[in-house]
Amino acid sequence: MxxxxxxxxxxxALLFAVSxxxxxxxxxxxxxxxxxxxxxxxxxxxxxxTWTGTYTPVCPNSPNCASVVxxxxxxxxxxxxxxxxxxxxxxxxxxxxWMPRVATVSGxxxxxxxxxxxxxxxWPAGDFCTPAGGWRMTGWNGRFDARNGSIAGDFTxxxxxxISSCYYExxxxxxxxxxxxxxxxxxxxxxxxxxxxxxxxxxxxPVGWNICTPFADADDVxxxxxxxxxxxxLTGTIVGVPFSNLAPLPVTGTANGSTVNLSGSRSEDVSxxxxxxxxxxxxxxxxxxxxxxxxxxxxxxxxxxxxSNAGMTWxxxxxADLKYVVRVPW
Numbered sequence: 257m258x259x260x261x262x263x264x265x266x267x268x269a270l271l272f273a274v275s276x277x278x279x280x281x282x283x284x285x286x287x288x289x290x291x292x293x294x295x296x297x298x299x300x301x302x303x304x305x306t307w308t309g310t311y312t313p314v315c316p317n318s319p320n321c322a323s324v325v326x327x328x329x330x331x332x333x334x335x336x337x338x339x340x341x342x343x344x345x346x347x348x349x350x351x352x353x354w355m356p357r358v359a360t361v362s363g364x365x366x367x368x369x370x371x372x373x374x375x376x377x378x379w380p381a382g383d384f385c386t387p388a389g390g391w392r393m394t395g396w397n398g399r400f401d402a403r404n405g406s407i408a409g410d411f412t413x414x415x416x417x418x419i420s421s422c423y424y425e426x427x428x429x430x431x432x433x434x435x436x437x438x439x440x441x442x443x444x445x446x447x448x449x450x451x452x453x454x455x456x457x458x459x460x461x462p463v464g465w466n467i468c469t470p471f472a473d474a475d476d477v478x479x480x481x482x483x484x485x486x487x488x489x490l491t492g493t494i495v496g497v498p499f500s501n502l503a504p505l506p507v508t509g510t511a512n513g514s515t516v517n518l519s520g521s522r523s524e525d526v527s528x529x530x531x532x533x534x535x536x537x538x539x540x541x542x543x544x545x546x547x548x549x550x551x552x553x554x555x556x557x558x559x560x561x562x563x564s565n566a567g568m569t570w571x572x573x574x575x576a577d578l579k580y581v582v583r584v585p586w
Contacts, residue, residue: 303345303365303400306546306583307336307407309437313354313430321428324420328354335440336407337546337582340365348547348582349375349393350452355430357391357415358453358580369400371407377580379476387424389416398435407437447490447511451481451548453581457499457574458551464558464570469500479581485511490518498533498556498574505533514542518552530559540578548581 313328315321322328332353339346343364351357361375376392391413398409410433417428454476460468477499483492488511493504507520518538524531533556540550557571 302340303338303371303407304340305338306440307338307437308440308584309334309407309435311410311432311436312434314433315428315430317429318425321417321419321425321430322354324423335582335584336361336437345371345373348580349373350580350582350584352584355415355417357413358582359391359393360580361393363396365400369402371398371400371409372396373398373411376413385422387416387426389424389426391415394429405439407435409435411435446485447483447516447542447583448485449483449583451479451483451581452584453479453548454579455479455496455552455576455581456579457576459575461573462570463572464565464568465572468572468574476579477576479578481581488512490516494518494520494535497535497552497554501533505535507535507538509538516540516542516548526558528560528562530561532557532559536573546582548578551575551577 310331310333312330313321313332315327320327332351332355334352335350337348337350343366345361345363345365347361349357349359349361357377359375359377361373363371363373365371373396374393376390378390379388381388392415393411393413395412396409398407398411400407410431412429412431414427414429417425419425457477462468478496480495481492483490490507490509490511492507494507495502495504497505503522505520505522507518509516509518511517516538518540519535521532521534523533534554536553536555538550538552540548540552543549553573553575555571555573557569559569560566
């Protein structure tokens with residue numbers, strides 16, 4: 257082999273060795289960037305609004321607490337109207353069914369949805385066989401689940417309860433179990449719907465009659481108000497005005513923001529007279545949690561059409577304050 261041939265062979269051998277060495281060098285894989293997770297939006301935890309639902313009452317110390325021989329039925333309706341500011345809650349509870357009770361409530365809610373509520377009410381002695389009494393919530397073990405929009409748990413309360421005739425249980429313990437609530441509506445600018453609560457007579461003025469019935473300071477007269485709103489115009493009926501007559505009183509009026517004005521009258525012929533009920537004023541506002549607050553006046557008037565008093569007008573004028581009047585789903 258010539259010298260040039262030997263050099264060529266050596267060069268080829270060197271190139272082959274370098275090529276093999278480079279082919280055995282590991283190649284680092286290209287890394288795939290890890291995607292940044294999208295943050296989950298926070299779940300709204302406000303309980304502001306109207307809540308409706310049911311509970312099962314259990315009276316551990318008096319199982320037959322609906323009457324002398326009967327326990328209450330297992331499903332009882334109730335409603336909450338709540339307003340939340342931060343972790344503070346205010347509002348009203350409205351028990352219906354076997355045990356109608358109403359009270360202003362307050363409490364808290366934490367970030368997990370655990371709630372506390374407390375509240376109660378009392379009433380003075382009434383007519384024969386109606387002693388003074390009251391009720392109060394003694395515990396609230398409820399939790400708001402923001403994911404499915406529900407409130408569940410249980411609560412307890414102690415109340416005066418008429419069992420039969422003049423027999424009262426003064427401190428009846430009730431465990432309200434299996435509580436389940438869903439939103440029944442939101443705080444609304446319209447006043448359409450069924451409003452239910454009480455009113456207290458603060459003043460009465462008789463003309464012709466010797467006394468007022470009921471007497472001034474009569475508390476806890478039941479009121480039911482049904483309203484339909486179109487624009488700012490209202491139409492509807494009131495049941496419970498006057499206190500002694502359950503015939504609906506037609507009303508009309510206006511709603512301007514949170515202010516409600518109503519007027520109305522009803523007349524009928526009775527023995528020897530023309531009987532008229534007239535709503536003379538209705539000065540009411542709706543507060544932040546949806547309760548009607550304020551007062552109203554009405555006159556119960558009789559115009560005698562025959563007998564010794566023919567042509568005379570006798571009347572009783574009443575001034576009253578609303579108590580716990582709230583929109584309900586029933």
